[in-house]
Amino acid sequence: MRTEVIIIxxxxAGLMLGRLLELAGVDAIILERKSPDYVLGRIRAGVLEQGSMDLxxxxxxxxxMHAEGLIHHGVELSFDGDRQRLDFTDLIGRHVMVYGxxxxxxxxxxxxxxxxIYDAENVELHDFDTNPHVTYTKDGVTHRIDCRFIAGCDGFHGVSRQSVPQSALTTFERVYPFGWLGILVDKPPVADELIYAHHARGFALCSQRSPTRSRYYVQxxxxxKVEAWSDDRFWDELRARLNPETAEALQTGSSIEKSIAPLRSFVAEPLRFGCLFLAGDAAHIVPPTGAKGLNLAMSDVAVLADALIEAVSEKSEAGINAYSAKxxxxxxxxxxxxxxxxxLLHTFPDAGAFGRRIQRADFDYLASSRIAQQSLAENYTGLPS
Incomplete structure (x- = not known):
């Protein structure tokens, strides 16, 4: 079997890249090691920047998305109960959308x-410097697909980045000393917009998936361990970290999903290795505080799609040569x-009294400066590609 692009x-990220190539008439096959139901069962965030909506x-x-997504014109930040709403529409004329x-x-x-091709096991990338091809096993049979390009969109733990020789790769990482315990509940959100709260007990986030389904987190x-947190314990802790008025309005219920996500910052460089390109979580991880993970992945594949279309249809390598740096x-x-x-929003074990006062000064500056608010709004709603 042969194709122009194999997407891992x-x-x-992989599906969006495949869709853009398909619309441009570029042949591409997607390989996925899990089943469709497993992929759809993964609970992830869903704050879309304008660029992601446009894509x-x-x-x-x-x-x-336009029929069911929830447009948010701003967010609320809170520090020890003091509240500051940032109106993105007023500040910079843009907004975001909550769509899972x-x-x-x-x-x-x-x-x-x-x-x-779902349930593709033992995926291996071969000769991506010279004669790129991929092998995989399905139903006990080994298959080979030859191609011109390989796009690694298989996440932080996927095979794509692991296939790159360590000598060719530079990685940058910061692992944070905390995680987010999150629950999903079929109750109306406590507010129309997201609430980010800093408290001496730790960070909290009030988010949502729909007008009747809410997502909440505590640091x-x-x-x-998830098992140590009953629903009652979670709700008590969340209330303790919120402004009293918000805590009083919170509607609680039985969680339909509960998990802990570690936080890390990670970047790999470069993102091109011969005919192999990394995109999405295979290339970078961000802590979810800034709602950037999905949006960065969408931005990556938008650039990569244009570059691959140019390489296949116009026989020009300008786009693929510029991809990594761009x-x-x-x-x-x-x-x-x-x-x-x-x-700004989390408590750090080694910050001490000085560190918390710096965080407070940062919050107070943000609350008093329109320019600082515009900077946050510009970044939150998405920088230009």
């Missing part, structure tokens, strides 16, 4: 007409913003 991973429209899959990553994936799956130590410039800016948001 059928998450939103969904470009891919022809934006109708349900699962729904983005579902829309892209439904639109895809080209081949996606916990990295060694915390997306890394945006990646590092998003990493900076996500690190800053994380540093």
């Amino acid at each position: 991973g059928a998450g939103p 969904m429209d470009r891919a022809g899959v934006g109708a349900r 990553q699962t729904e983005v994936t579902r829309d892209l799956m439904a639109a895809r007409k080209a081949q996606t 916990v130590p990295t060694d915390e 997306v890394l410039d945006r990646i590092w800016k998003a990493e900076r913003f996500s690190w800053w948001m994380t540093s």
Whole structure:
């Protein structure tokens, strides 16, 4: 079997890349080691920047997003109960949309007409400097696909980045000393917009998936166990970290999903190795505080799609030659913003009294400066590609 592009991973990055190539008439096969149900069962965030919304429209899959997505014109920040709303529309004339990553994936799956091979085991990338091809096993039979290009969209733990020789790769990482304990509950959100709260007890986030489904998080130590947290304990802790008025309005219920996500910042450089290109979580991880993970992945594959279309259709390598440097410039800016948001809103074990006062000064400056608010709004809603 032969194709122009093999895409490793059928998450939103791989599916979006496949869709854009399909619309441009570029043959591409997607390989995914899990089943479709497993991929759709992954609970992920879903705050879309304007660029991601535009890309969904470009891919022809934006109708349900526009019908069901929740437009947010701002967010609320809180520090020890003191509240500050940032009106993105007023500050910079842009907004974001809450639309779950699962729904983005579902829309892209439904639109895809080209081949996606699920339950592909033992995926291996070969000779991506000279004669690129991929082998995999399905139903006990080993298969080979030859190609011109390979796109690694298979996440942080995927085979794509692991296939790159360590000598060719430079990685940058910061692992944070805490995680997010999150629950999903079928109750109306406590507020119309997201609430980011800093408290001496730790960070909290009030988010949502729909007008009737809410997502809440509290900061916990990295060694915390989900089993130690009953629903009642979670709700008590969340209330303690919120402004009293918000805590009083909170509607609680039985969780339908509960998990702990560690936080890290990670970047790999470069992102091109011969005919292999890394995109999405295979290339970078951001802490979720700045709502950048999915949006960075969408930005990566938008650039990569244009570059591959140019290489296949116009026989020009200008786009693929520029890919790594172009997306890394945006990646590092998003990493900076996500690190800053994380540093402002979380409690750090070694920060001490001085560190908390610096955080308070940062919050007070943000609350008093329109320019600082515009900077946050610009970054949160998405920097230009």
